[in-house]
Amino acid sequence: MRIRAATDADWAGVWPFLREIVAAGDTYTWPPDVSEATAREMWLVRPPGRTVVAVDADGTVLGSAKLVPNQAGPGDHVANASFMVAPAAAGRGVGRALGEHVLDLARADGYRAMQFNAVVATNTRAVALWRALGFAVVGRIPEGFRHPSEGYVDLLVMHRRL
Numbered sequence: 001m002r003i004r005a006a007t008d009a010d011w012a013g014v015w016p017f018l019r020e021i022v023a024a025g026d027t028y029t030w031p032p033d034v035s036e037a038t039a040r041e042m043w044l045v046r047p048p049g050r051t052v053v054a055v056d057a058d059g060t061v062l063g064s065a066k067l068v069p070n071q072a073g074p075g076d077h078v079a080n081a082s083f084m085v086a087p088a089a090a091g092r093g094v095g096r097a098l099g100e101h102v103l104d105l106a107r108a109d110g111y112r113a114m115q116f117n118a119v120v121a122t123n124t125r126a127v128a129l130w131r132a133l134g135f136a137v138v139g140r141i142p143e144g145f146r147h148p149s150e151g152y153v154d155l156l157v158m159h160r161r162l
Helices: 008-024 036-043 094-108 124-132
Strands: 002-005 050-055 061-069 078-085 113-120 136-147 151-161
Touching: 002 094, 008 036, 008 050, 008 061, 008 078, 050 094, 061 094, 078 094, 094 113, 094 124, 113 124, 113 136, 124 151
Parallel strands: 078 113
Antiparallel strands: 002 050, 050 061, 061 078, 113 151, 136 151
């Protein structure tokens, strides 16, 4: 697996699993019926943001991540990131590799910390990964997410210094 900057050509490999993950409605605060055009604009970010892809030896996109400032102006020294792994690539370490890579990019870009604003509390795999990578829960939004099978569940705010 190799992680590199995403190109416009990578979208064809990202969109199918991004659409599937968002449509499931259990891990992302995006509208489940997000259009391809809107999703592309939201995921393939402009500088100072970055979007990366993890690709297999044959070029298959296994996952992707985006790195952006969490806030504008005086808050732009804290990064924010989002990650998606193709369900077919689950359990292969793609999420961890993307997480480590994006943390390195954030440090290199001069960010002082990274914050996730809306980790769905029932997404136990993601919560465990972010804890393993040094993130702590610094806030909780009670019933901030309408889960399709669990009902209203909490959103977690997770943070770590870089």
